[in-house]
Amino acid sequence: MKTVELKTDQEFKQAFPLMNQLCDHLNEQEYFDLLGRMRKEGYRLFSLMNKENQMLALAGIYIHIDFFNGKYIWVSELVTSMEARSGGYGKLLIEDIEAFGKKENCQKVILYSGLSRDRAHHFWENHMDFERRGIVFKKQL
DSSP states (O other): OEEEEEOSHHHHHHHHHHHHHHOTTOOHHHHHHHHHHHHHTTOEEEEEEOTTOOEEEEEEEEEEEETTTEEEEEEEEEEEOGGGTTSSHHHHHHHHHHHHHHHTTOOEEEEOOOTTOHHHHHIIIIISOOOOOOOOOOOOO
16 A cells, blocks of 8 residues: 555546545536646645555645644545445545645644534544544535
């Protein structure tokens, strides 16, 4: 297993079917349009790869800084392939993201998880030692 940062159009194209398991409302063109805009804002996409170079899990991140948290990694997306779920791959990928964050002098890893995602909450709290810290508010503009 190895975690790699995706950087080429070919790698991003290879990642689309897996990202689409999480963001099934996007077609490939919308994915690439958003990806281009997001990358200009600092978005980075990492994949956990097996020996056959298949993507088992993806994590999309930003590095942010603010008064309250200092410098931190914001996990925008985390998805493990349907065929590979419950194999510990999401945990391995997040551990590599945490190591990356330490190298980048980040103090925290922060993410959002929808209120109805009980299995995800169990994963973050019981397997990754994250703590529930608040509620996110959102308003359409």
